[in-house]
Structures are given as structure tokens and as C-alpha cells.
Amino acid sequence: FHYDESTQTCRCPAGNEMWRSGINVKSYNQEYTRFCGYLKDCKTCPLQQQCMRKPPIKTGRQVQFKNDASRKKLSYSDKMKVKIDSPM
Template identity: 35%
Template structure:
């Protein structure tokens, strides 16, 4: 199957040529897919229907008349993903302090439960059951802390 890399795309002229040497029509510029800008192209029926490379170009040549292809140009301006916002938040001064506190308080508990106790997944399903199982995991962790610090006597 041909991939977009097999098509000749000229970003300056905004043209696209298929592997068979036919020029595709631009049927969308400045399109956005998941926060990325793209340019879309589509082949002409007069070129695609009789093409000998049709079976390599289309997944379902018996159903689809023409090939469509899109080329991504980068992130759309003004579009910020959840991941980008989280990176900015973590990189801020407040975020660095928050992560430091988390590593000091929460991560040792997770490490102990997963690494030492082997409690690395929930065996139950449903919010209430998982919540109960998590509380039992925490109870195991806290009982062990109490015994190590001399409160068991």
C-alpha cells in the first residue's frame, strides 16, 4: 500500500503528485486534525479509476473511487493540547514544588506497594470495589509502618 511518503508533495506550490505521476487536486488547505494543520489532496476519477496501481493505492478499490491523502504541516496556532498545558504547569515554580512534595509523600507508598508487596494492579472492577481494594492496600502499608516504628508493642 502506498503511504503519504510515496506521494510527491511540494509545500511551496501546494501540489501533490501520486506514484503513478498524476497530479492530485487540493481539496482542503488549513484543515485541522487533532490540533495539527494539514493540506488535503484528492485524485481525479478520470485518473484513479483506470489506474493500474489502484490496488496498491486504495484499501478498498471496489468501494473507493479516488485516493485521498493529507500532509501535516505542524501544530495549529493557538491550539494547546492537554499534554502541553500539563508540561507548562509542571515546569512552573509552583509545579516544581508540587512534584517535589508528591515524590516525597506519595511515590514511596506506590513504590512500596508495587515493588515490595507486589500489589501492582487491581483485581476487582467497578469504582466502589476498586476504592475498597485501594483502602486495603493503604491499610497494609500503614500497618507495616506502625510495626517498623515500634507501635506494635
């Protein structure tokens, strides 16, 4: 999957454009941008068996990418790990 952060677009391995289905989606203390493939594209895709666990019925393939801002934020436990690991 090719995610272009500057244009907020995503293309699947078959080259089909995906639609952005969520911005700042929160999961496990991280924020993501989520994309979904068009059902019509996924149903007829030659790469379907490699890309999806089951044939698509209601939605196409979904992927999400971490937002830069959420990558820069450290949790309190991560901050403590940095202090413990750093040499004194």
C-alpha cells in the same frame, strides 16, 4: 506521494497530479492540507490495488499533509511534557 509545500501541489506514486481539496483542514488539533486524486485517473491506475483499500466509486485517493505552522504549535500537554522531561 510527493507533496511540494512551496507550490502547494501533490503527485501520486503513478505520477498523476492531484487537486487540492482543502487548506487548513483541522483534525486532532492539527492543521492539514488535503489533496484528492482525479477519479478518472484512480479508476484506470495500475497501482490501484496497492494504493486504495476499495476500488474508487465517487472520489479518487485522498491524502493530507501537516501544515508547517501546526507542527510548530505545541499543545499545553506537550509543553508540560517538555518541562517534565528537561533536566534541571
